[in-house]
């Protein structure tokens with residue numbers, strides 16, 4: 001169905017205002033709103049391995065970023081990509097204080113688990129960077 005021209009203009013104006021509003025909001029957001037740290041143009045997101053969970057269970061990073069898992073539990077755990085994952089990794093057995101870092105060069109949502117405890121699951125969402133990250137980039141360069 002087609003809309004009258006004035007309605008299309010109004011919709012376009014609203015969309016523009018919303019986009020500008022979102023940009024202003026992101027530009028004025030406090031630096032603490034971005035929880036990940038910036039290294040060059042990419043981020044490193046941190047995930048804590050506890051007994052028996054990944055915390056946070058889901059992280060979201062721009063493509064080219066890394067995720068660093070640090071073992072803060074007592075029992076042995078792994079971070080292992082689910083079978084068939086486009087981004088494949090396996091930390092091997094991590095003990096207390098151990099860590100593993102993986103860089104993600106493909107976009108998508110990548111599910112993973114602990115090799116010893118199938119109930120321990122997590123997700124890494126990798127996306128194309130947007131203006132949302134402009135404040136952090138401006139602040140750090």
Ligand SMILES: [Cu+2]
Pocket residue numbers: 052076077078114115116117120
């Ligand atoms: Cu485990």
